[in-house]
Amino acid sequence: NAGVTQTPKFQVLKTGQSMTLQCAQxxxxxxxxxxxxxxxxxxxxxxYSVGAGITDQGEVPNGYNVSRSTTEDFPLRLLSAAPSxxxxxFCASSLAGQxxxxxxxxxxxxxxxx
Amino acid sequence: xQKITQTQPGMFVQEKEAVTLDCTYxxxxxxxxxxxxxxxxxxxxxxxxxxGSYDEQNATEGRYSxxxxxxxxxxxxxxxxxxxxxxxxxFCAMRTLNKLVFGAGTILRVKS
Numbered sequence: 235n236a237g238v239t240q241t242p243k244f245q246v247l248k249t250g251q252s253m254t255l256q257c258a259q260x261x262x263x264x265x266x267x268x269x270x271x272x273x274x275x276x277x278x279x280x281x282y283s284v285g286a287g288i289t290d291q292g293e294v295p296n297g298y299n300v301s302r303s304t305t306e307d308f309p310l311r312l313l314s315a316a317p318s319x320x321x322x323x324f325c326a327s328s329l330a331g332q333x334x335x336x337x338x339x340x341x342x343x344x345x346x347x348x
Numbered sequence: 349x350q351k352i353t354q355t356q357p358g359m360f361v362q363e364k365e366a367v368t369l370d371c372t373y374x375x376x377x378x379x380x381x382x383x384x385x386x387x388x389x390x391x392x393x394x395x396x397x398x399x400g401s402y403d404e405q406n407a408t409e410g411r412y413s414x415x416x417x418x419x420x421x422x423x424x425x426x427x428x429x430x431x432x433x434x435x436x437x438x439f440c441a442m443r444t445l446n447k448l449v450f451g452a453g454t455i456l457r458v459k460s
Contacts, residue, residue, distance in 0.1 A: 265446060274357070276439060276452040284446045292447065324393065326448070333381035333400055337448050339393035 236260050240325050240340035247315040247347045255310040255343050257325030264330035266308040267292070267337070268300065270321040277324060283308055284330065315347045350375045352440050352451035359456050361430045368415070369425040369454045371440030377401075381443040382423040384414065387453075388436040396438075399423060430458045 267282040279292030326337040361367035
């Protein structure tokens with residue numbers, strides 16, 4: 235049981251480049267979310283999804299796109315990378331329905347934009 | 349909108365002593381869940397404890413307990429008998445219907 239798998243673990247981009255951070259879960263979780271973690275600011279919600287075909291914006295969505303074509307996958311796309319997007323990115327997933335269900339987190343992607 | 353506030357950027361505690369990490373929250377939802385996560389230097393997010401908004405008793409999990417004061421909208425984490433391995437970043441988080449939001453975190457350092 236792999237849980238939540240994020241790839242890549244590390245990435246360096248040049249300003250203006252685009253890329254996709256991959257996230258996959260094998261727990262049949264309906265809910266999936268993307269966060270970025272910056273020093274002193276905790277984890278901030280970028281985008282989230284409550285099921286295949288349904289996505290919504292979080293606190294800091296600008297510069298990022300998502301789609302959810304399957305239950306298992308929730309990729310995060312950076313359209314034109316900027317140095318302000320240098321951060322650690324976490325993907326998380328959870329069952330729907332009960333607030334007691336916690337979120338399972340991936341191991342993170344450390345992204346540097348130069 | 350939901351908001352989590354952790355006012356202690358950093359804390360020190362002596363080994364074997366207890367420590368309280370503060371968390372206040374704001375939401376207009378009646379149903380919500382409160383979580384604490386630990387993030388060691390390795391970076392993974394580790395679930396510690398959960399408290400539901402309708403739970404009348406404070407949650408406990410081993411050395412962790414959650415001091416839930418609903419009227420004050422606070423959900424403080426108490427770690428008893430601190431160990432060196434407790435040194436980490438601690439996040440308070442709140443789950444409403446379809447999302448989980450976090451506070452800024454508190455770095456805890458346990459001194460020997």
